Amino acid sequence: GQNIDQPTEMTATEGAIVQINCTYQTSGFNGLFWYQQHAGEAPTFLSYNVLDGLEEKGRFSSFLSRSKGYSYLLLKELQMKDSASYLCAVANTGNQFYFGTGTSLTVIP
Amino acid sequence: DSGVTQTPKHLITATGQRVTLRCSPRSGDLSVYWYQQSLDQGLQFLIQYYNGEERAKGNILERFSAQQFPDLHSELNLSSLELGDSALYFCASSVVGSDTGELFFGEGSRLTVL
Numbered sequence: 001g002q003n004i005d006q007p008t009e010m011t012a013t014e015g016a017i018v019q020i021n022c023t024y025q026t027s028g029f030n031g032l033f034w035y036q037q038h039a040g041e042a043p044t045f046l047s048y049n050v051l052d053g054l055e056e057k058g059r060f061s062s063f064l065s066r067s068k069g070y071s072y073l074l075l076k077e078l079q080m081k082d083s084a085s086y087l088c089a090v091a092n093t094g095n096q097f098y099f100g101t102g103t104s105l106t107v108i109p
Numbered sequence: 110d111s112g113v114t115q116t117p118k119h120l121i122t123a124t125g126q127r128v129t130l131r132c133s134p135r136s137g138d139l140s141v142y143w144y145q146q147s148l149d150q151g152l153q154f155l156i157q158y159y160n161g162e163e164r165a166k167g168n169i170l171e172r173f174s175a176q177q178f179p180d181l182h183s184e185l186n187l188s189s190l191e192l193g194d195s196a197l198y199f200c201a202s203s204v205v206g207s208d209t210g211e212l213f214f215g216e217g218s219r220l221t222v223l
Contacts, residue, residue, distance in 0.1 A: 030210075031210065033212075040219075041217075042111065042199065042214040042215060042217055043212075044111075044214070087152065089152075091210065095140065095210065096142075096157055096165045096167070097201075098167075099151050099152040101151035
């Protein structure tokens with residue numbers, strides 16, 4: 001089965017850096033994904049990790065440790081528009097994607 | 110625009126009724142997924158199809174069923190609706206075997222059961 005945990009809510013200041021953690025347990029691992037979702041909208045893909053280490057993509061970076069079942073999403077130079085829910089998802093070897101409940105990030109001035 | 114099309118965008122119906130949600134995946138994507146997202150809940154995996162065949166089932170109720178047609182579009186049928194079925198239903202598609210294989214989501218169908 002799959003078990004994915006991430007914090008429910010976080011608050012950070014505009015211009016700052018925030019790290020959103022995700023821990024997971026899965027039977028068969030085929031990648032970890034981060035998605036952004038604004039209220040009432042579709043999730044949009046942010047990043048993908050399948051090997052250990054850091055993947056950087058502009059202001060967003062994602063890290064994976066497969067041995068620890070741990071990932072984080074790092075958002076730098078926060079902007080007000082980054083206020084959204086951030087979803088951690090794990091794909092298994094059957095290419096099923098399981099999502100955490102999401103971390104609601106509020107960026108304050 | 111993700112390229113995944115879902116209809117209808119909004120649907121209001123009564124308890125006990127039956128509805129059908131429709132999804133057209135991105136051109137070339139063979140895999141279609143259905144998810145349910147209730148208020149303040151995460152995305153719950155319902156079912157996955159690949160090239161017309163059911164690949165995996167998640168937390169899908171027996172009152173719900175789905176299929177994928179030869180043209181790769183998919184339908185999710187929800188019957189004997191209950192108040193608790195009110196949710197956003199997302200369809201997603203992916204290219205299995207690509208470098209990242211990420212899911213591309215449609216805009217969702219918001220179902221309200223009164």
